[in-house]
Amino acid sequence: xxxxxxxxxxxxxxxxxxxxxxxxxxxxxxxxxxxxxxxxxxxxxxxxxxxxxxxxxxxxxxxxxxxxxxxxxxxxxxxxx
Numbered sequence: 001x002x003x004x005x006x007x008x009x010x011x012x013x014x015x016x017x018x019x020x021x022x023x024x025x026x027x028x029x030x031x032x033x034x035x036x037x038x039x040x041x042x043x044x045x046x047x048x049x050x051x052x053x054x055x056x057x058x059x060x061x062x063x064x065x066x067x068x069x070x071x072x073x074x075x076x077x078x079x080x081x
Contacts, residue, residue: 002056003055005021007052008050008070010050011041012046
């Protein structure tokens with residue numbers, strides 16, 4: 001079993017960015033530093049981690065499915081999460 005994190009960032013433009021990773025602290029630091037790996041958050045830096053879910057799974061598919069479902073939600077529904 002491996003641990004995956006699906007996270008939602010509140011960005012400076014009041015929009016939500018959703019992603020997944022195996023190391024939430026490292027990934028958040030990349031978003032905050034304007035890493036080349038983080039195209040959206042280089043333009044709109046994160047203000048905070050709005051939400052984070054831990055997924056224990058043998059593959060990343062469960063985390064990817066949750067990430068995809070969250071990305072399809074409108075802003076109001078994301079705020080309710």
